[in-house]
Amino acid sequence: MAQVFNLCMEKVTGCHAFTRSEAERVGMFTPSAALRSKTWRPVLIPCGRRGRCYIISVGRLRICQLITELRPAGAERCVYELARRLDPNRFRVHVAALCGGAVADWLKRAGIGVTVLNVRGKLDIAALARLVKLLRREKIDLLHTHLFHADLVGRIAARIAGVANLIHTVHAAEACFRPWQYAWARMTANWCDRIICVSQAVRDHHARRTHLPPWRYEVIYNGIDADAYPPNPQRREELRRQWGVGDDEILIAFVGRLDYQKNLPMLLDVVGRLRRVRDDIHLVVAGDGPDAPVLERFLHENASGWVIRLGQTDDVPGVLAASDIFVQPSRGEGFGLAAAEAMAAGLPVIATKVSGLTELIEDGAGGLLIDSEDIDALAAAINQLADNCDERIRLGSAGQKRVRERFSIASNVTAHERLYDSVCQYR
Numbered sequence: 001m002a003q004v005f006n007l008c009m010e011k012v013t014g015c016h017a018f019t020r021s022e023a024e025r026v027g028m029f030t031p032s033a034a035l036r037s038k039t040w041r042p043v044l045i046p047c048g049r050r051g052r053c054y055i056i057s058v059g060r061l062r063i064c065q066l067i068t069e070l071r072p073a074g075a076e077r078c079v080y081e082l083a084r085r086l087d088p089n090r091f092r093v094h095v096a097a098l099c100g101g102a103v104a105d106w107l108k109r110a111g112i113g114v115t116v117l118n119v120r121g122k123l124d125i126a127a128l129a130r131l132v133k134l135l136r137r138e139k140i141d142l143l144h145t146h147l148f149h150a151d152l153v154g155r156i157a158a159r160i161a162g163v164a165n166l167i168h169t170v171h172a173a174e175a176c177f178r179p180w181q182y183a184w185a186r187m188t189a190n191w192c193d194r195i196i197c198v199s200q201a202v203r204d205h206h207a208r209r210t211h212l213p214p215w216r217y218e219v220i221y222n223g224i225d226a227d228a229y230p231p232n233p234q235r236r237e238e239l240r241r242q243w244g245v246g247d248d249e250i251l252i253a254f255v256g257r258l259d260y261q262k263n264l265p266m267l268l269d270v271v272g273r274l275r276r277v278r279d280d281i282h283l284v285v286a287g288d289g290p291d292a293p294v295l296e297r298f299l300h301e302n303a304s305g306w307v308i309r310l311g312q313t314d315d316v317p318g319v320l321a322a323s324d325i326f327v328q329p330s331r332g333e334g335f336g337l338a339a340a341e342a343m344a345a346g347l348p349v350i351a352t353k354v355s356g357l358t359e360l361i362e363d364g365a366g367g368l369l370i371d372s373e374d375i376d377a378l379a380a381a382i383n384q385l386a387d388n389c390d391e392r393i394r395l396g397s398a399g400q401k402r403v404r405e406r407f408s409i410a411s412n413v414t415a416h417e418r419l420y421d422s423v424c425q426y427r
Helices: 002-010 020-029 074-085 102-109 125-137 148-161 179-187 200-210 233-243 264-275 292-301 316-322 337-344 375-386 389-406 409-423
Strands: 015-019 040-049 052-059 061-067 091-097 113-116 142-146 165-170 194-197 217-219 250-255 281-286 307-311 325-328 349-352 366-370
Touching (some): 061 074, 061 148, 061 409, 074 142, 074 409, 091 102, 091 125, 102 113, 142 148, 148 179, 179 200, 194 200, 200 217, 250 264, 250 316, 250 337, 264 281, 264 292, 264 375, 281 316, 292 307, 316 337, 325 337, 325 375, 337 349, 337 366, 337 389, 349 375, 366 375, 366 389
Parallel strands (some): 061 091, 061 142, 142 165, 165 194, 194 217, 250 281, 281 307, 325 349, 349 366
Antiparallel strands (some): 040 052
């Protein structure tokens, strides 16, 4: 008994076998400050012999989240939310990135340690060495990689640094033909304890290409903080007046990276056609990316005040509060984080029937699903919601309820914490 007490007090990893009643007495006599320490926590493990069990005084798990870059996009925002919400009594988190971005500042303001490796080129051995040094210096117990390039570098660095545990998250079902990514996952399968996928569709897509067994995968849906998207009548009125949108007009929102997969040109085409027969529709586009010149060209050739281009913005809650309909015309999604945020804000969502989005949105209950690349169906869906305020309210309320019940940030963080504990064998 004294041995166990001293282990807790001295904060030295150790174990001792004793009965459950004895374990309870240890809890009574050990100062609460030691048991609730932000550095150490006791774990009770039954051993199955004569009613005896082990108590182990263990430290906070040291987690390093490694991602390719820290620009404000879907995967990067997931890392930000996870890093700042993990239980600080159980986990010590550090975030590393191959390249920097605005999310690094968000993390620093939240008190999270950040290291940007500033990788230059595909064979930056110096950056690999810096990552190995970081993992050793921080005594990382588990490396959690996000996106392919971070996983490529991370698996090698973890092996060199002697990091015992590694988890990788796949955030998207890649539409492009990149067989080397799946070959890498297959070749180094024994270097990775578990692969997290953000939807069932992503898991199925990845498993088909890697031929890895089902037990290597874990589906953890992205989580949304629904309280971050409250109704804001004042902000709605302010932005609509600033953008020249009347109270009785319809504002359609698009939020996301401007790239091939998001398929913004389809939405521009449809809204352009609708504007020829009705002048009460406006479109706000928030985001940036390689397809930005397509939007610029459209604005130059077609729009005269009814398309609002915001570029990258931190005020997504304000944009959603000001809008009436959210459209996600993607060619493919891992999960559909922007659509989930729109649902959390109470907006009806029109989306394509593609991977990820069909798990997030129930057709007719939270949103409307249309076939990918179906311009006529998208135009009909927009007209249907634009002409029916009651339908917009009904779908918006149903979608908001679905996000709160099935895709909360709390359930996402809890699932990660359980997996971390399981992989590191602190049960």
